[in-house]
Amino acid sequence: KSYKEDPPPIFQSWNQMYVFVLVLHIIIVSLFYMAYS
Amino acid sequence: MSPIDWIIMLGTLLGIVAYGVWKTRKVDSVQSYLLGDRDLPWWTIGLSIMATQASAITFLSTPGQAYESGMGFAQFYFGLPLAMVILAIFFLPIYYRLKVYTAYEYLESRFDLKTRTLTAILFLVQRGLAAGLTIYAPAIILSTILGWNLQLTILFIGAVVIFYTVMGGTKAVSVTQKQQMIIILGGMFIAAIITLFKLPEDVSFSDTLNIAGKMGKLEVVDFNFDLSKRYNIWSGMIGGVFLFLSYFGTDQSQVQRYLSGKSLTESRLGLLFNGIFKVPMQFSVLFVGILVFIFFLFTKPPVHFNKGNINSLKGTQSELAYQDLEQQYDRVFESKKIAVNDLMTAFDNENQTAIAAAQTRVNNFQEQENLIRTEVDNLIVKENPSAKTKDTDYVFITFIMNYLPVGLIGLLLAVIFSAAMSSTASELNALATTTVIDLYKRSIVTEKSDAHYLSASKWITIMWGGVALIFASTAGLFDNLIQAVNIIGSLFYGAILGIFLLAFFFQKRDSKSLTLGSFTGAVLGAIAVGLYTGELNADAAIFGGVMGGLLGLIAIYAFFRGISSNAVFYGAVLGEIAVLYIFYLNSNGTINISYLWLNLIGCVLVILFAMILQATGLAGKVNR
Numbered sequence: 001k002s003y004k005e006d007p008p009p010i011f012q013s014w015n016q017m018y019v020f021v022l023v024l025h026i027i028i029v030s031l032f033y034m035a036y037s
Numbered sequence: 038m039s040p041i042d043w044i045i046m047l048g049t050l051l052g053i054v055a056y057g058v059w060k061t062r063k064v065d066s067v068q069s070y071l072l073g074d075r076d077l078p079w080w081t082i083g084l085s086i087m088a089t090q091a092s093a094i095t096f097l098s099t100p101g102q103a104y105e106s107g108m109g110f111a112q113f114y115f116g117l118p119l120a121m122v123i124l125a126i127f128f129l130p131i132y133y134r135l136k137v138y139t140a141y142e143y144l145e146s147r148f149d150l151k152t153r154t155l156t157a158i159l160f161l162v163q164r165g166l167a168a169g170l171t172i173y174a175p176a177i178i179l180s181t182i183l184g185w186n187l188q189l190t191i192l193f194i195g196a197v198v199i200f201y202t203v204m205g206g207t208k209a210v211s212v213t214q215k216q217q218m219i220i221i222l223g224g225m226f227i228a229a230i231i232t233l234f235k236l237p238e239d240v241s242f243s244d245t246l247n248i249a250g251k252m253g254k255l256e257v258v259d260f261n262f263d264l265s266k267r268y269n270i271w272s273g274m275i276g277g278v279f280l281f282l283s284y285f286g287t288d289q290s291q292v293q294r295y296l297s298g299k300s301l302t303e304s305r306l307g308l309l310f311n312g313i314f315k316v317p318m319q320f321s322v323l324f325v326g327i328l329v330f331i332f333f334l335f336t337k338p339p340v341h342f343n344k345g346n347i348n349s350l351k352g353t354q355s356e357l358a359y360q361d362l363e364q365q366y367d368r369v370f371e372s373k374k375i376a377v378n379d380l381m382t383a384f385d386n387e388n389q390t391a392i393a394a395a396q397t398r399v400n401n402f403q404e405q406e407n408l409i410r411t412e413v414d415n416l417i418v419k420e421n422p423s424a425k426t427k428d429t430d431y432v433f434i435t436f437i438m439n440y441l442p443v444g445l446i447g448l449l450l451a452v453i454f455s456a457a458m459s460s461t462a463s464e465l466n467a468l469a470t471t472t473v474i475d476l477y478k479r480s481i482v483t484e485k486s487d488a489h490y491l492s493a494s495k496w497i498t499i500m501w502g503g504v505a506l507i508f509a510s511t512a513g514l515f516d517n518l519i520q521a522v523n524i525i526g527s528l529f530y531g532a533i534l535g536i537f538l539l540a541f542f543f544q545k546r547d548s549k550s551l552t553l554g555s556f557t558g559a560v561l562g563a564i565a566v567g568l569y570t571g572e573l574n575a576d577a578a579i580f581g582g583v584m585g586g587l588l589g590l591i592a593i594y595a596f597f598r599g600i601s602s603n604a605v606f607y608g609a610v611l612g613e614i615a616v617l618y619i620f621y622l623n624s625n626g627t628i629n630i631s632y633l634w635l636n637l638i639g640c641v642l643v644i645l646f647a648m649i650l651q652a653t654g655l656a657g658k659v660n661r
Contacts, residue, residue, distance in 0.1 A: 006302045014305070018122045021309050025118040028316055032111065032257040036250025 038183065038446060045447030049220055050454055054201045057213035061205025067490045070206035071138055071470045073297040081215050082307025085294045085463075086285070087315065088214035088221070093175030093457035094430075096225065096322065101342075101429035103326025104333075107254040111323055112270055114316045116277025120285060121312030123278075125305040127541055128286045133301045138474045140292045140537075147540045148602035150479070155609065156536055157475035160289055161468060163529045165501065168464040169508025172198075175457045177513065179450075181345040182434050191509045194454065198461045199502035203495050207297055207470075210462045217455035224452035225322060231441060232328040237335050240381070245331050247384050248377060251396045252403065254327055257320075279636040283534035285311075290467035329436050334377050336440070340366045340410060342431035346417045346424055355416040362416070366409045373402035465505065469498040528620055531639020532613040538640065539605050539647055601651060608647025615642050 011017040064070050077085070102110050137143050141160065145153040172194050180187040201209045236245065249255050258270055285291045285308070298304035340363055341347055350359050376398040383391035414426035437449050473494050482493075616639040 006300070008302060008306065014125070017309065018125065021118055021122060021312055024313060025115075025316065029115060029258070032108075032320070036246050036255045 038450075039443045041443050042447030042450070045444060046450045046454070049448070049451040050197065050458070053213050053216045053220070053455070054197055056216065057201050057209045058204045060212045061209040064206055064208060065491070067473075067487050067494060069208065070491055070494055071474070072293075073206065073208035073211055075297055075299065077211055077298050077303065077307075079298070079303040079306035079310060081211060082295050082298050082304060083310030083314070084218040085211050085214045086291060086307060086311045087318070088218045088456075088459035089290055089294055089463040090284075090315075090460070091221065091456050092171050092460035093453045094171075096221070096453055096456050097175060097178055097433055098430045099319065099322045100326030100329055101432035103254065103323040104330045104432045105429045108257045108320070108323050108327065111257050111316065111320050112273035113277060114319050115270060115273035116275065116279075117281045117315050118312035119274075120278050120281035121308045123282060124286050125308050128537075129295070129301060129304055129308070131541065132292070132296060133304070137296070139289050139471050140287050141289070141471065141475045144536065144540060145479075148605050152536065152602055152606045152609070153475060154480070155606065156287075156533055157471050159529050159533055159613075160287075160471055164288070164290060164464055164468055165504055166508060168461055168468065168501070168505040169512060171457060171461045171464060172505060173509040173512040175453055176509065178430050178434060179453070181343060182431060182438060187513070188510055191506065194457050194461065195502060195506040195509065198458050198465065199499060199506075202462045202465050202502070203498045206494070206498075207293060207466055210459075210466045211294070211297060213462065214459045217459045220448075220455050221452050221459075222318075224448045225325065227445065228437070228441070228449055229321065229325050229328065231445060232325060232332060232436075235332055235440060236328070240331070240335070244381050244384065245328065248331060248334065248380060248399075249327050251380065251392075252399060254330060276637050279534060279640055280530060283530040283537075283636060283640070287533045287537050288467075288530075289471050290463045293467050293470060294463065326433065329433060332436070332440070335374060337367065337370050339435065341413050341417070341426075342428035342435050343425070344431070344435075346421075346426065346428070349421055349424065350416060353420045355420050359413065359416055362409055362413055366406065369402055369405045369409065373399060373406065376402055461505065465498055465501050468501040469494055472497045472501070528616055528635060528639070529613070531616060531636045531641075532609050532643050534636070535612055535640040535643025535647075536605060536609050539608075539644060604647045604651040608645075608650055609643050611646040612639060612643030615639075615646075 008014055008017045011020065068074070099110065131143060132140070135143055135146060139157070141153050141157040144156055172191055176187060176190040176194060179185060180190045201213060205212070233242070246255065295304040295307055298307060339347070347359075350356055376395055380392065380395035380399055383395050417424050417426055434453075437446060441449065473490060477493060477497070478490055482489075616635060619635065619638060
């Protein structure tokens with residue numbers, strides 16, 4: 001490979017990082033869904 | 038505007054530009070001019086991506102949109118994080134492995150020159166027009182409210198951007214965007230805090246939420262499926278993913294931002310940073326609009342926010358009718374204010390019956406106000422048939438100019454100008470890069486020195502700046518053109534994305550083609566189910582099911598065959614023609630589909646046509 005694929009910071013693999021991002025997003029959307037109508 | 042505001046505004050704007058030009062004074066090769074030496078860390082990439090996407094209109098219109106119709110617009114961005122993850126997995130490694138300057142360069146190594154040239158030209162047409170609008174849209178609003186000369190405002194934004202973009206290239210764009218984004222985020226944060234303090238003392242934060250909720254402004258998430266409605270969770274999650282995949286993955290003005298990253302890791306982190314923070318940022322900007330809405334429940338707003346339209350009524354036959362409407366509006370406003378206070382008292386007493394009664398009264402008065410506003414709109418159109426009566430873009434700037442303290446006005450104008458400049462700079466920079474790399478150096482003047490292409494890049498940047506300025510200064514003459522440019526992205530993005538998806542996923546015996554085909558099939562199935570539950574429309578469910586199954590079969594076929602470059606090229610041409618035809622049907626009222634869905638439709642049609650051409654043997658042999 002002519003480029004280097006390093007693991008991401010904090011997480012052990014990129015897949016873990018992607019799952020974290022998507023779960024965080026789902027939590028944010030759930031908060032939006034959650035009272036004043 | 039006070040002298041202090043002028044000093045803060047001009048000092049901020051010109052300080053950032055001077056810093057950007059000084060930092061990039063040593064740029065002396067095409068590589069560093071167009072890719073900025075590839076040394077950006079992830080947080081600069083992230084800020085740069087956000088600054089490119091957020092134009093002045095984001096900060097002028099978004100609060101007004103919340104004021105008018107609530108928080109639903111936040112759903113537009115719900116698909117963005119998923120798009121960022123897909124880009125990080127599939128698109129970035131390929132761009133990095135091939136060390137490309139532009140996204141379209143990759144298409145030649147995968148298919149052939151004509152596919153690359155077609156895609157580059159589609160991009161240039163769309164972005165070249167959009168760059169003019171990025172300048173025009175804030176200039177018309179600011180010149181109306183502040184009484185500035187429109188052409189001078191356009192020239193000021195354009196000239197400053199062209200100056201630093203030509204001087205320092207990509208690096209100047211990134212360096213200035215970092216500073217501009219800090220000003221933008223800081224300015225909006227301070228504006229939100231000050232607005233909160235501007236509310237009457239007896240209105241607490243929970244009162245604000247309660248009132249806004251009872252007036253229907255806090256409906257952030259809408260699960261109703263309706264193809265003709267612009268923002269619900271389905272159009273955001275499905276249409277949005279396709280829009281943002283093509284915008285961030287194939288639009289050079291974004292691709293160039295992360296291609297100048299230090300490494301694949303830094304670029305990925307920059308995209309994911311954007312994915313996490315974009316939705317909360319838009320939510321916050323919308324929430325500022327809600328605060329302004331609550332503020333105007335206790336302080337009388339103008340009956341119409343576009344001052345220019347109201348001034349045009351003076352001395353006409355409608356002036357008396359307007360004054361009469363204004364007096365009616367005053368009376369309704371005072372009644373509404375009493376009802377809002379009753380609503381707050383009912384909340385304090387937790388008296389559900391009183392809450393419901395007050396809520397009905399408040400919303401009735403709000404309805405009456407809206408009717409009066411519509412009548413004023415009719416008067417404006419009667420006196421000036423070509424006038425624009427939509428005044429949501431003017432709400433936030435009216436609030437800034439009339440109710441925010443000296444100093445903060447200058448800062449917020451710097452925010453609006455910074456947002457306009459950061460987007461325009463990215464656009465001009467990307468237009469020049471694509472023109473030089475994909476057209477000029479590839480097909481027109483191919484064998485020259487590095488110095489020749491460096492100076493060509495600078496001249497071509499100036500040329501695109503000129504095109505944007507000319508378009509901006511004449512845009513006011515073509516109302517329909519402005520609307521067209523706003524949706525032009527949706528007309529071309531789908532087809533461009535279709536070409537890229539074919540490139541990435543349709544390799545022989547490659548499980549990715551199966552994944553994509555099945556995914557697209559599943560999406561169509563989901564749309565069908567949504568239609569079925571939303572409108573009990575059995576035809577749509579059958580249509581979606583058949584299309585989904587067909588795409589699944591085609592994916593299996595692609596798994597064994599791959600795709601030829603001719604199939605892609607002609608599939609793209611046919612798909613684009615089909616999208617334009619759908620747009621034509623939409624504009625004459627035969628069908629009614631929100632523009633966000635055109636991204637998905639264009640993308641699926643290009644893939645479908647390419648596969649059909651391949652399957653029928655019309656397209657020649659496969660290359661991979």
